[in-house]
Amino acid sequence: MTTNPKDNAQKNGLTIENLSIFGGKQQFADTIVNCPNQPEPELIPEVDIDHLPQSTTPLIGRKIELTQLTEAFTHPSKRLAILVAAGGIGKSALTDEWLQQIAERNYYGKTYIFGWSFYSQGSHTTFTNSQPFFSAVLPFLGMSEIPKDEIEKARLLARCLQQKPCLLILDGLEPLQYPENLQNMSGELQDSALKEFIACFRRTASNSFLLLSSRQPLVELNKWHSEHYLSLPLETLPHDDGALLLEQLGVTGNTAERQAISKDLNGHALSLVLMGHLLSEHHQGDFHYARELPPLTSAHGSSDAEKDSRHALRVLDYYDSLQDETSRYFLQLLGLFDRPMSHSEKTVLIKQAQHAELLRALTEKQWQIVQKRLEKNGLLLGRKGKFKRLEWDTHPIIRSYFGQKFKENHPSAFRQAHLTLFEYYQKVPEKKYPDTLEKMAPLYQAVVHGCLAKQYRQAFQLYWRRICRNGGKNGNNVYYSLYKLGAYSNDLKSLAEFFPFGWEVPDKNLIEDEQAEILATCSFCLMSLGRFQEAITPRKTCLSMHYNVRDWLELSSDSQNLVDLYLPIGNLEQANSAMQQGFRYSLLSKDIRQQMINKSYLGTVLHRKGKLTDAYVCFQEARKLQRKRGYDELYSLSGFWHCSLLLDTVIDEYDLKKIIVLKTKQSNELKTATPLNDLAYNLLTIASAYLALNEMSHAGDAFKQAVQQIQKSNMIHCIPPFYLLRANFYLISDQLDLAKADLETVLEIIECYSMHLYAVDYLLIHGRYCLDINDHDAALENYEEAKNLIQETGYHLRDAEQDLLAAMICQQRETIAGKDSNVYLQKTKKRIEEIGQWGLLRVIERDFPEQ
Structure with a gap:
């Protein structure tokens, strides 16, 4: 809800309308400003916390936690706090009470208060987004x-928080994190935009504060200094507090008897x-x-992370x-959604869903009775504000429980209800082909409900034709949502519903061509969002499907x-294996263009492995x-890779100048038609060649243009x-400040x-930067980390540069592992000779002129 300054004026007996006694609005403002004894008016913050969940549990105890939150919020060096607890422990209740307390202090000077919850999105889908x-x-x-690119949105938000003192509350991050049982990635954010925002917020000083809550710790906070944030794990309620809570809810018995109930439920607040x-x-x-409560069984789940919230399922069974x-069926209809049920959704379900037959007969008064009873029992959240109820919602655990019961006990009615929503949402957009993300939102919702109705083929056709705009009169594939709107997250969220068991296998009701298309599109979206590891599985499955039908070109x-x-x-190693096989497929396809591209791909893999010949x-x-295709030279990415190899292997000035002439000619010929990234790669090649020639002015101009060009492409x-x-x-x-800025920028991308x-x-370049600022220890750390990472990745193109960095460090530290600068320099030269990396001799001549 946004605070209205007009409301505040009315509380003090003033309205905008009656300000005319001061001579009108502007004169009134001038009067306030010019009156020397007038106290400065208190700023009224803008507040929108309607997107946060309503608390389903009254706050009992937690005084220490409330104090810790306020102390962190008002501490000059603290910028973030995170509440970590399983579902139903009381994170929302604590947040709600704390917000009420600081509101009484006018939020301690923060001018913008905004809250958002991610948790409710995660009920049905395998993918959610920010x-x-x-x-x-x-x-x-x-x-x-607002920029289209999601990373740019994240950076823009970080800049906003620099300029405007803001309290930002992000509730329920767990759908955006990798699960705790996923090795090496437990708790890490899988949402690229939010990951980038956290990174930018960490490194940019501001007067804003971030409050997070999640069911699991956030890995990204490991990079923060502990003095800058508060980690606040919430335990289950002490049984004294549990007994007090039960007493407030009208439970009889003495304290010990109520404590026994609390012990049985392990102090879980929602339970x-x-x-x-x-x-x-x-x-x-x-x-x-309370003794009639069913025992805890495997049917209530077995996750250690949710061991306490399983007790809520026992109580819900009871x-x-x-x-x-009537109440059960209404709650089951709520379970159809991963969000609150809107008034329009409720209306269409009551009218058309088979499962709503009992509800159709209710009068308005009877509806009110059902709703009030559910509210009183904690199964339905109360309405927001004083106006007519516009949505119906409950705690995610309750919604998930009744949704699962609906699916298990009434599978036919469950699918028919989703089919009702599928058909409804297809008709919502005014245009058949909406041209903005906002107007396309109902179509994305339709796809989700279509899949849940098991109408996979119809849902795919809706996505393919109306969201992607593919398969038109000429059979063209436009991919409008991806290429025009950059809606990678939106598309991925809806496509996730075609995968009941993760990204590996789409639903078998789709024909093979549709399965392959969905796999390829999902892989592309995941890659575009920087989720490379996840994108591999659908791409490999897609490859297997194409192999089954011997589609060599695909x-x-x-x-x-x-x-x-x-x-x-x-x-x-995997890249090399894939490309060796890929070239064999291209030969079978007899497509010269594919053969050319695949040879270039194989060339760049071998280049990076250090096999330059x-x-x-x-x-x-x-x-x-x-040349068989009628072109003189390689261009685009293939051309860039080829020139990168040449820059590593040639040292003659004539050859370097030939590279500049070639790439300049290609840029001029393709300037109006070439994609932005093609022109960017040409400029980067030209800049690198000028640098090799030591023509620093030309190199600087070309590097500047290259970076500007690749930024325009939004291909992060x-x-x-x-x-x-x-x-x-x-x-x-020797422009160290600019070098530092670029290194910091690229590090965020690399880590993200x-x-x-x-x-x-990065480590090899940053190691040299550290030497230039006389941070020898950091340079050595960079060297050691680079050495390990080269072995791990097989990136042996950098072996010689690794030894060259060691030689530079030894010039200032005497030895590394008992070896001096000369030993490492000789190793460098030997490696250069072994693989023909003659371009690196230019670096030795520059940095070791006496050698």
Whole structure:
């Protein structure tokens, strides 16, 4: 809810209308400003916390936690707090009470208060995202122009919080985190935009404060200094407090008897609230009936993370056995959603869903009775504000429980209800083909409900034709939502519903072509969101499907796409294997273009593995194939990779100048038609060649243009080489502040996307930067980390540069592992000679002139 300054004026006996006695609005403002004895008016903060969940449990105890939150919020060096607890422990109740307390102090000077909950999104889908959050918070903070790129949205929000003192509450992060049982990624954010926002917020000073809550710790906070944030794990209620809570809910018995109930429910707040309401409604609060609670079984789940919230399912089992059918069926309809049920959704379900037959006969008065009873029992959240109820919602655990019961006990009616929503949402947009994300939202919802209705083929056709705009009169594939709107998260969220068991196998009701298309699109969306590791599985499944029908052309393309995933994460062995097989597929396809591209891909993999002679042969073969197609030289990404190899292997000035002439000519010829990233790669090649020639002015101009060009493309996974090579240029030209800025920028991208290959490049360049600022210990740490990562990834192109960094460190530290600078320098030269990396001799001549 947004605070209205007009309401505040009315509380003080003033309205905007009666300000005319001061001579009108402007004169009144001037009067206040010019009156020397007038106290400065208190700023009225803008507040929107309607997106936060309503508390289903009254707050009992937690005084220490409330104090700790306020102390962190008002501490000059604290910028973040996180509440960690299982579902139903009372995170929402604590947050709600704390917000009420600080509201009485006018939020301690914060001018914007915004809250958002992610948890409710995660009930049905295997994928959820932060896109709706950014679409809501940025306009709230006054941003009228919102970028399409999700990473840019994250950075814009971080900049906003720098400029405006804000309290931002992000509730229920767990759907955006990798699960705790996932090795090496437990608790890490899988949402790229939110991950980027946390990183930017950490490194940019501001007067804003972030309150997070989740069911599991947040890995990204490991990078924060402990003095800058508060981690507040919430335990279950002490049994004294549990007994007090039951007493407040009308449960009889003495303290020890109520404590026994609390012990049985392990002090789980939501379970206690439900039990208290149950005993009060059905047994006049008699504590003896708590003994009828069914035992905890495997049917209530087995997750250690949710061991306490399983008690709520026991109580709900008990509750459901006593529930009247009208209330039960209404709660089961709520379980159809991963969000609150809107008025329009309720209307169409009551009218058309088979499961709503009992509800159709209710009068308005009877409806009110049902709703009030459910509210009183803690099974339905109360309405917001004083106006007519516009949505119906409950705690996610309760919603999930009744949704599962609906699906298990009435499978046919469950599917028919979702079918009703599927048909309804297809008709909501005014245009058949909406042209904005906001107007397309009902179609995304329709896809989700269509899948839950098991109408997979119809849902796919809706996605394919009206969201992607594919398969038109000419059979063209436009991919409107992806290429025009950049809606990777939105598409992925709806496509997730086609995968009942993760990203590996789509539903078998789809024909093979549809399955393959969904797999390929999901992999592309995951890659575009920087989730390379997850994108591998659907891409490999897609490859298997194309192999079954011997579609050699698609198999060749699939192999390239796999390499696009393997390279950034530094899995060079898998990339090499995929590309060797991919070239064989391209030969079978007899498609010269695919053969040329695959040879270039194989060449760049071999180049990075340090096999420069083999890589050179591959690129020469790719050039021959390109000439068969009527082109003189390789261009686009293949051309960039080829020139990168040349820059590593040639040292003659004439050859370097030839590279500049070639790429300048290609840029001029393709300037109007070439994709933005093609032009960016040409500029980066030209800049690197100028740097090799020591023509620093020309190099600087070209690097600047290259970075600007790649930024326009919004292809975030292509960006690291641009910042890394420019940072290297700045380092060589002794522009340390600019080098530092580029290194910091690229590090955030590398960490956000887990790009281990580029992490090696970063460590080697940053190690030299550390030497330039006389931080020898940090330089040594960079060297050791790079050495380990090279072995882990197989990125042996950097072996010589690793030894060269060691030689530079030894010039200032005497030895590393008992070896001096000269030993490492000789190792470098030997490696250069072994693989033909002659371009690195230019670096030795520059940094070791006496050698």
